[in-house]
Amino acid sequence: MTVKSICCIGAGYVGGPTCAVIAYKCHDIKVTIVDLNQARIDAWNSDKLPIYEPGLEEIVMERRGKNLFFSTDVDQGIQDADLIFVSVNTPTKKSGMGAGMAADLAYIEAATRRIAQVSKTPKIVVEKSTVPCRTAQSMRTILEANSTGNIRFDILSNPEFLAEGTAIKDLLNPDRVLIGALQTPEGIKAQNALVGVYTHWVPRDRCITTNLWSSELSKLAANAMLAQRISSVNALSAICEATGADVDEVAYACGRDTRLGSKFLKASVGFGGSCFQKDILNLVWLSTQLNLPEVAAYWKQVVDMNEHQKHRFVQRIISTLFNTITNKKIAVLGFAFKKDTGDTRESAAITLIKSFIQEHARVAVYDPKVEPEQIMMDLTEPGVVDNRKQVEQHVQICSSAMEAAQGADALIICTEWDEFKDTELDYSKIYESMNKPAFLFDGRLMLDAPKLRNMGFKVQVIGKTELAGTA
Numbered sequence: 012m013t014v015k016s017i018c019c020i021g022a023g024y025v026g027g028p029t030c031a032v033i034a035y036k037c038h039d040i041k042v043t044i045v046d047l048n049q050a051r052i053d054a055w056n057s058d059k060l061p062i063y064e065p066g067l068e069e070i071v072m073e074r075r076g077k078n079l080f081f082s083t084d085v086d087q088g089i090q091d092a093d094l095i096f097v098s099v100n101t102p103t104k105k106s107g108m109g110a111g112m113a114a115d116l117a118y119i120e121a122a123t124r125r126i127a128q129v130s131k132t133p134k135i136v137v138e139k140s141t142v143p144c145r146t147a148q149s150m151r152t153i154l155e156a157n158s159t160g161n162i163r164f165d166i167l168s169n170p171e172f173l174a175e176g177t178a179i180k181d182l183l184n185p186d187r188v189l190i191g192a193l194q195t196p197e198g199i200k201a202q203n204a205l206v207g208v209y210t211h212w213v214p215r216d217r218c219i220t221t222n223l224w225s226s227e228l229s230k231l232a233a234n235a236m237l238a239q240r241i242s243s244v245n246a247l248s249a250i251c252e253a254t255g256a257d258v259d260e261v262a263y264a265c266g267r268d269t270r271l272g273s274k275f276l277k278a279s280v281g282f283g284g285s286c287f288q289k290d291i292l293n294l295v296w297l298s299t300q301l302n303l304p305e306v307a308a309y310w311k312q313v314v315d316m317n318e319h320q321k322h323r324f325v326q327r328i329i330s331t332l333f334n335t336i337t338n339k340k341i342a343v344l345g346f347a348f349k350k351d352t353g354d355t356r357e358s359a360a361i362t363l364i365k366s367f368i369q370e371h372a373r374v375a376v377y378d379p380k381v382e383p384e385q386i387m388m389d390l391t392e393p394g395v396v397d398n399r400k401q402v403e404q405h406v407q408i409c410s411s412a413m414e415a416a417q418g419a420d421a422l423i424i425c426t427e428w429d430e431f432k433d434t435e436l437d438y439s440k441i442y443e444s445m446n447k448p449a450f451l452f453d454g455r456l457m458l459d460a461p462k463l464r465n466m467g468f469k470v471q472v473i474g475k476t477e478l479a480g481t482a
């Protein structure tokens with residue numbers, strides 16, 4: 012079967028870029044991305060797209076109105092398609108059984124029920140969202156129990172591995188595309204149909220075909236293993252700080268072993284993003300449900316170490332600033348969870364700034380891509396009376412790094428934006444404008460610390476001590 016018309020339910024960070032790239036690479040396929048969120052769809056149809064991702068705008072502008080469409084008419088989108096990506100959010104449950112760990116599958120279920128209710132022709136339904144292992148089984152049951160007439164649904168799992176900030180690059184040149192299906196003749200036929208979409212631009216040997224459950228679990232496994240590397244190197248950074256070893260040197264020495272490889276070994280203020288924590292907790296919950304408590308505890312430690320890393324950094328800042336930051340001005344450079352994205356979900360900056368507010372510091376934040384209102388929303392605890400007012404009293408949002416640093420006691424690098432590099436930003440001018448001693452905390456290991464120390468800064472770097480390498 013050849014796919015001619017695709018509908019993607021969910022116009023978010025995954026649905027938008029993924030299906031825009033499919034439209035860009037497959038001119039023979041009509042791609043419609045639908046969402047219930049009118050404002051989001053309006054933004055996709057405007058000049059200012061709802062998400063920032065390098066290269067995305069060019070692709071959307073080139074295909075929009077030709078074979079790429081954005082709409083709130085979910086039912087029409089479903090009816091017109093022969094293949095439907097379900098790319099809705101699967102956040103961690105906030106209440107009820109598994110609260111704080113299990114994935115909230117309510118959006119998946121609502122989208123699946125909608126597909127069942129309005130479909131008039133056979134559909135291939137593809138799980139694009141990250142879901143617990145065996146979710147496809149529930150989707151099949153819902154589809155079969157609720158469809159009108161004898162419509163055939165084939166379910167595939169096709170998890171997405173793009174990273175934000177490099178989404179378009181990752182989609183255009185993926186390490187692999189994973190497609191899971193029931194290993195029945197019909198399942199394999201549907202699997203081949205989706206392989207046929209990707210092979211418009213992805214070499215066939217990079218399209219991995221597996222059974223449904225392996226595909227679902229591989230997504231959680233890949234994220235857990237990636238995050239585990241970061242927690243491992245962050246755990247080592249604490250040992251480095253206490254011994255005089257240098258975490259960059261240790262990571263480099265380990266990463267040169269081809270069995271380990273060099274990627275994802277950068278120590279940091281802690282990993283953020285909407286996926287790592289959520290997906291590991293999802294795996295922890297799955298293990299718990301499967302009565303595998305030791306396995307659950309093993310993966311949980313990856314998240315615990317990440318929390319520890321953030322708190323350790325805050326403690327180091329406070330103790331360096333003579334054990335009090337009350338009324339001191341702390342300039343935070345970067346609020347997004349990584350560079351080249353405006354996404355702030357689970358960003359380490361949120362935890363840090365909340366701790367600074369609790370210590371009664373004054374915080375000045377600058378991020379080149381995050382909207383001021385997003386920062387205020389992220390820092391405000393929902394449901395806590397007057398909390399927004401308190402945040403507004405303590406936090407100033409600035410339009411440049413220079414402005415944030417003016418009169419500050421400490422400068423904290425939270426996100427590794429290129430414009431914060433010491434080759435880009437005028438740190439000597441920043442030094443002049445700060446209170447003395449002028450402290451600089453590099454949470455991303457991106458600055459030339461000796462050079463900045465020569466300017467007069469008191470520099471502290473994660474996983475390093477000033478006297479590293481000396482006796």
Ligand SMILES: NC(=O)c1ccc[n+]([C@@H]2O[C@H](COP(=O)([O-])OP(=O)(O)OC[C@H]3O[C@@H](n4cnc5c(N)ncnc54)[C@H](O)[C@@H]3O)[C@@H](O)[C@H]2O)c1
Pocket residue numbers: 020021022023024025026045046047048051085098099100101118119121122139140141142171172173174175285286
């Ligand atoms: N963000 C990433 O980098 C990334 C990468 C890989 C996988 N994932 C996974 O992909 C999924 C989507 O993530 P995201 O970051 O794009 O989420 P998102 O919140 O940005 O987007 C999800 C969209 O789905 C819409 N939606 C929810 N229910 C709907 C319904 N019933 N009908 C129509 N629209 C509906 C929401 O309005 C929202 O716009 C998640 O499972 C996530 O874990 C995310």
Ligand SMILES: O=c1ccn([C@@H]2O[C@H](COP(=O)(O)OP(=O)(O)O[C@H]3O[C@H](CO)[C@@H](O)[C@H](O)[C@H]3O)[C@@H](O)[C@H]2O)c(=O)[nH]1
Pocket residue numbers: 141171172173174175176234237241274275276277278279280281282283284285286287290348349
């Ligand atoms: O060596 C490293 C690498 C990353 N990070 C941090 O880890 C977080 C996540 O980074 P990254 O993985 O690059 O971005 P995500 O967009 O969260 O992508 C991850 O999560 C996605 C959602 O599931 C997956 O699709 C991707 O494959 C997976 O990399 C960020 O805060 C990074 O700063 C580090 O601290 N050190």
